[in-house]
Amino acid sequence: MLTISLRGENMPPSPIRKLVPFAEAAKRKGIKVYHLNIGQPDIETPPAILDAVRNADIKVLEYSHSAGNESYRRRLVEYYKSVGIDIRHDQILITTGGSEAIQFGFFCCFNPGDEVIVPEPFYANYNGFACAAGINVVPITSQIETGFALPPIEDFEKVITNKTKGIIICSPNNPTGYLYSMKEMEALKAICLKHNLYLFSDEAYREFCYDGEYVSAMHLTGMDNHVVMMDTISKRYSACGARLGALVTKNKLVYDTAMKFAQARLSPPGLAQIMGEAAVDLPADYFEKPKAEYQKRRDALVSRLNAIPGVFCPNPGGAFYAIARLPITDSDHFCQWLLESFEHKHQTVMLAPASGFYGTAGLGKDEVRLAYVLNVEAIHSAMDCLEEALKVYPGKKQNATSGQLQSHI
Amino acid sequence: MLTISLRGENMPPSPIRKLVPFAEAAKRKGIKVYHLNIGQPDIETPPAILDAVRNADIKVLEYSHSAGNESYRRRLVEYYKSVGIDIRHDQILITTGGSEAIQFGFFCCFNPGDEVIVPEPFYANYNGFACAAGINVVPITSQIETGFALPPIEDFEKVITNKTKGIIICSPNNPTGYLYSMKEMEALKAICLKHNLYLFSDEAYREFCYDGEYVSAMHLTGMDNHVVMMDTISKRYSACGARLGALVTKNKLVYDTAMKFAQARLSPPGLAQIMGEAAVDLPADYFEKPKAEYQKRRDALVSRLNAIPGVFCPNPGGAFYAIARLPITDSDHFCQWLLESFEHKHQTVMLAPASGFYGTAGLGKDEVRLAYVLNVEAIHSAMDCLEEALKVYPGKKQNATSGQLQSHI
Numbered sequence: 001m002l003t004i005s006l007r008g009e010n011m012p013p014s015p016i017r018k019l020v021p022f023a024e025a026a027k028r029k030g031i032k033v034y035h036l037n038i039g040q041p042d043i044e045t046p047p048a049i050l051d052a053v054r055n056a057d058i059k060v061l062e063y064s065h066s067a068g069n070e071s072y073r074r075r076l077v078e079y080y081k082s083v084g085i086d087i088r089h090d091q092i093l094i095t096t097g098g099s100e101a102i103q104f105g106f107f108c109c110f111n112p113g114d115e116v117i118v119p120e121p122f123y124a125n126y127n128g129f130a131c132a133a134g135i136n137v138v139p140i141t142s143q144i145e146t147g148f149a150l151p152p153i154e155d156f157e158k159v160i161t162n163k164t165k166g167i168i169i170c171s172p173n174n175p176t177g178y179l180y181s182m183k184e185m186e187a188l189k190a191i192c193l194k195h196n197l198y199l200f201s202d203e204a205y206r207e208f209c210y211d212g213e214y215v216s217a218m219h220l221t222g223m224d225n226h227v228v229m230m231d232t233i234s235k236r237y238s239a240c241g242a243r244l245g246a247l248v249t250k251n252k253l254v255y256d257t258a259m260k261f262a263q264a265r266l267s268p269p270g271l272a273q274i275m276g277e278a279a280v281d282l283p284a285d286y287f288e289k290p291k292a293e294y295q296k297r298r299d300a301l302v303s304r305l306n307a308i309p310g311v312f313c314p315n316p317g318g319a320f321y322a323i324a325r326l327p328i329t330d331s332d333h334f335c336q337w338l339l340e341s342f343e344h345k346h347q348t349v350m351l352a353p354a355s356g357f358y359g360t361a362g363l364g365k366d367e368v369r370l371a372y373v374l375n376v377e378a379i380h381s382a383m384d385c386l387e388e389a390l391k392v393y394p395g396k397k398q399n400a401t402s403g404q405l406q407s408h409i
Numbered sequence: 410m411l412t413i414s415l416r417g418e419n420m421p422p423s424p425i426r427k428l429v430p431f432a433e434a435a436k437r438k439g440i441k442v443y444h445l446n447i448g449q450p451d452i453e454t455p456p457a458i459l460d461a462v463r464n465a466d467i468k469v470l471e472y473s474h475s476a477g478n479e480s481y482r483r484r485l486v487e488y489y490k491s492v493g494i495d496i497r498h499d500q501i502l503i504t505t506g507g508s509e510a511i512q513f514g515f516f517c518c519f520n521p522g523d524e525v526i527v528p529e530p531f532y533a534n535y536n537g538f539a540c541a542a543g544i545n546v547v548p549i550t551s552q553i554e555t556g557f558a559l560p561p562i563e564d565f566e567k568v569i570t571n572k573t574k575g576i577i578i579c580s581p582n583n584p585t586g587y588l589y590s591m592k593e594m595e596a597l598k599a600i601c602l603k604h605n606l607y608l609f610s611d612e613a614y615r616e617f618c619y620d621g622e623y624v625s626a627m628h629l630t631g632m633d634n635h636v637v638m639m640d641t642i643s644k645r646y647s648a649c650g651a652r653l654g655a656l657v658t659k660n661k662l663v664y665d666t667a668m669k670f671a672q673a674r675l676s677p678p679g680l681a682q683i684m685g686e687a688a689v690d691l692p693a694d695y696f697e698k699p700k701a702e703y704q705k706r707r708d709a710l711v712s713r714l715n716a717i718p719g720v721f722c723p724n725p726g727g728a729f730y731a732i733a734r735l736p737i738t739d740s741d742h743f744c745q746w747l748l749e750s751f752e753h754k755h756q757t758v759m760l761a762p763a764s765g766f767y768g769t770a771g772l773g774k775d776e777v778r779l780a781y782v783l784n785v786e787a788i789h790s791a792m793d794c795l796e797e798a799l800k801v802y803p804g805k806k807q808n809a810t811s812g813q814l815q816s817h818i
Binding site: 096253264265 | 415416452459467470473475506512517520538650666669672673674
């Protein structure tokens with residue numbers, strides 16, 4: 001019999017996309033669904049970067065250099081300089097989205113059976129790339145009470161084995177919105193140096209920091225060979241569909257190895273590189289507007305959430321996500337119920353159950369992730385739905401305000 | 410010490426790109442280099458498909474569906490119908506180039522340690538994707554004397570073990586240009602059914618068949634679950650830089666498994682999908698012109714090659730590649746020498762040493778691959794260079810006309 005591979009069997013389906021059929025069914029019933037479930041911003045892609053593609057004089061759309069067009073990489077050097085990162089163009093490898101940067105990094109640095117530590121909750125697709133590469137994600141739990149700050153270094157020490165080869169962080173974080181401080185970054189540096197670990201740093205959301213300074217892993221000194229930065233223009237310029245990212249590292253061996261994987265797939269997307277290059281020319285204050293908009297949305301979302309009885313949502317310092325604890329016991333059931341069995345004025349809200357962002361089984365069952373990618377008015381409407389839903393949801397905890405205790409029973 | 414992965418160490422560098430520094434050096438010396446080394450056509454990308462991107466009304470360049478836009482997949486159903494392939498839109502998974510289709514297929518169907526049989530010479534990047542997936546490519550040799558026809562089925566039987574899980578073919582072939590006949594395809598079908606093997610069919614060049622009928626693996630009946638087709642718009646519409654391909658299979662389990670890998674990387678390139686969808690609207694006779702152009706080039710190239718003493722080049726039935734045997738003993742050295750130490754009227758030619766396309770060590774050392782991606786005039790100039798070069802090359806075989814015998818000593 002024909003069989004599929006074990007890694008294919010073990011490959012996790014997207015925890016975010018599994019509810020899509022229920023959302024589609026709700027829409028067919030005429031219900032308006034507020035999508036707070038996915039990090040697809042509604043912010044306009046800067047027309048100037050789309051115009052760059054429209055105005056490009058292309059006779060033959062050729063393969064680019066496997067590392068991406070040199071002209072684009074040289075412009076990125078300027079961009080990175082503007083965020084305090086000192087890097088050369090031959091230390092930047094252009095990838096198909098941040099996704100491919102993660103994949104190349106995993107393939108280059110880790111052997112099957114190796115372990116990487118990731119503070120949970122974390123970006124669920126790390127699981128998929130880890131599965132493809134045959135490596136094991138070892139979660140250590142960050143706590144909602146601390147706003148999902150870096151877990152104590154002792155927690156890292158406890159799980160480090162001779163198989164441990166790296167730590168993955170994402171700051172500002174998806175799904176928590178937490179922004180690591182310099183102190184936390186220095187703690188990560190110390191443990192990476194002590195145990196000879198790679199520090200994989202996913203910096204997709206660096207432009208969106210509200211209550212603190214953005215600290216890049218590339219800002220840390222004395223650990224150049226340890227840092228592999230994964231980047232993307234998806235969120236920065238609201239251009240998720242372009243599929244353009246970068247793997248950035250000063251470790252020459254990692255870079256040269258990644259280049260071999262890059263050569264095998266020939267080149268990153270060509271039209272998107274034109275967009276990316278044009279983006280470096282956007283005015284210096286370009287980010288002010290989207291950042292202010294996201295902050296307004298965050299403030300609206302978080303204050304509405306915390307005003308609902310039994311709900312707790314720490315204030316995220318960056319990105320455009322928040323994780324909230326709800327007075328429920330099964331967020332998967334609740335999110336499906338919102339789409340299948342609930343409506344408020346012919347409207348409902350789609351959320352992402354947080355369980356999909358935890359590596360430890362059983363965690364996140366009373367939490368949901370909310371992406372504040374809709375305007376303030378829509379957020380208020382969505383929160384109206386959530387508030388009403390929690391009044392009537394049959395799976396609610398008995399004593400809503402003591403939800404935190406009950407979740408540990 | 411920080412280490413890179415074993416698969417990263419083992420990952421083969423591109424055999425085609427290693428000569429690039431020598432070509433750059435030649436250009437710096439003012440020498441014109443005819444690039445017959447790489448499958449980057451000079452045929453214009455159809456302006457209509459670039460216009461489709463220019464005219465697209467995009468406010469936010471969003472993630473597409475992980476399988477690609479449904480509208481594009483539905484149009485592809487029509488395209489495939491036009492080439493005799495009967496397929497549904499939910500059996501098509503849009504990928505980032507044909508490269509990602511190969512990668513997804515390998516990840517889904519094969520476990521580390523599994524073996525896939527590939528007639529050699531073959532597309533060198535299969536090695537890279539096999540290395541990433543931890544699978545072993547088992548070559549069986551096709552012969553230049555037969556024009557690189559399918560090796561006898563006994564040769565397949567000889568290497569089949571309990572680890573063998575699939576066969577990879579490419580027809581019309583890169584790098585040989587050979588076009589498998591229906592009889593050869595039926596032979597492949599028989600062996601796949603007998604031994605329960607997947608048939609991976611790389612059909613990147615189907616539009617360019619000159620001396621025979623194109624036969625798709627999808628044309629074979631009674632083996633729907635065995636066939637995984639890998640496709641791309643790169644060569645079809647001279648749009649290599651778009652990075653748009655497809656994995657096509659009627660095997661639902663393989664498709665659903667590939668979808669999990671597709672979800673992890675979110676979506677294929679967005680702007681390219683607009684191009685791909687518009688391409689289906691090109692007039693029915695669109696391919697006539699590029700096909701006639703390639704055929705003219707092939708005829709010029711092959712007749713010039715065979716007129717050079719000691720050179721033999723079988724006439725390729727399709728694609729835009731030919732493999733020629735030269736009166737030399739080390740094609741890597743010869744190709745480098747052409748760039749480093751030779752010029753004819755301030756011109757030289759860049760070729761791909763065929764050794765990089767063989768899995769068996771030592772084969773292809775008297776062969777080169779030529780991509781006829783330049784116009785007829787340029788091809789004649791390039792052949793002038795090659796002809797002159799072979800007169801003076803110091804590494805030439807002593808008796809040029811008996812090169813074939815000598816290569817086996």
